[in-house]
Amino acid sequence: xxxxxxxxxxxxxxxxxxxxxxxxxxxxxxxxxxxxxxxxxxxxxxxxxxxxxxxxxxxxxxxxxxxxxxxxxxxxxxxxxxxxxxxxxxxxxxxxxxxxxxxxxxxxxxxxxxxxxxxxxxxxxxxxxxxxxxxxxxxxxxxxxxxxxxxxxxxxxxxxxxxxxxxxxxxxxxxxxxxxxxxxxxxxxxxxxxxxxxxxxxxxxxxxxxxxxxxxxxxxxxxxxxxxxxxxxx
Ligand SMILES: [Zn+2]
Numbered sequence: 001x002x003x004x005x006x007x008x009x010x011x012x013x014x015x016x017x018x019x020x021x022x023x024x025x026x027x028x029x030x031x032x033x034x035x036x037x038x039x040x041x042x043x044x045x046x047x048x049x050x051x052x053x054x055x056x057x058x059x060x061x062x063x064x065x066x067x068x069x070x071x072x073x074x075x076x077x078x079x080x081x082x083x084x085x086x087x088x089x090x091x092x093x094x095x096x097x098x099x100x101x102x103x104x105x106x107x108x109x110x111x112x113x114x115x116x117x118x119x120x121x122x123x124x125x126x127x128x129x130x131x132x133x134x135x136x137x138x139x140x141x142x143x144x145x146x147x148x149x150x151x152x153x154x155x156x157x158x159x160x161x162x163x164x165x166x167x168x169x170x171x172x173x174x175x176x177x178x179x180x181x182x183x184x185x186x187x188x189x190x191x192x193x194x195x196x197x198x199x200x201x202x203x204x205x206x207x208x209x210x211x212x213x214x215x216x217x218x219x220x221x222x223x224x225x226x227x228x229x230x231x232x233x234x
Contacts, residue, residue: 006045009058013068021090025138035115068094070095070109071087124174145185151178
């Protein structure tokens with residue numbers, strides 16, 4: 001990952017100064033054909049390049065809108081791919097508005113992948129890879145895993161985000177989905193754990209000879225919020 005930091009301190013969202021306890025990550029893509037980071041991140045730090053219209057998001061309300069995310073992935077002036085952190089990770093972002101179950105803004109770290117015209121495979125695979133790396137980094141930082149990652153359109157289905165199509169209007173064009181994205185994050189997290197030789201103390205909550213009883217217990221445990229609970233038969 002090629003991670004840089006340029007906090008959008010002039011954005012009203014930053015100035016609102018609210019923090020969250022991150023419970024997940026929401027993946028967005030910009031919905032406009034402009035892969036250059038300087039469109040959104042500024043002023044120029046010598047790597048981004050100059051935004052000649054000065055319409056980046058380091059202003060009170062970019063384009064008159066109350067919007068801000070935690071990071072952008074796209075191209076530097078020299079064409080290489082980078083990630084720019086644009087809000088503190090535990091800041092409350094303005095990225096998905098609200099739904100009846102509450103808003104992803106209160107729970108999710110958000111980032112935008114800068115779209116190009118959606119046909120360039122090479123660009124897609126580079127930013128996809130960078131996004132996987134960013135999620136692995138954030139999972140490690142906040143004790144999250146691949147199951148806590150959703151995209152904007154999945155957030156809508158869960159009732160915590162506005163009705164947008166990203167990123168499922170783009171990923172499938174290049175043979176990927178949010179499931180394959182989550183799998184890629186999972187594989188990298190596991191590879192890291194193996195490298196580090198981590199060992200875990202696992203907690204058992206029951207043992208049953210009848211599967212229906214095990215299923216019922218799993219259901220109960222998941223409802224209590226232990227979403228990663230599993231049944232193991234041996
Ligand atoms: Zn979005």
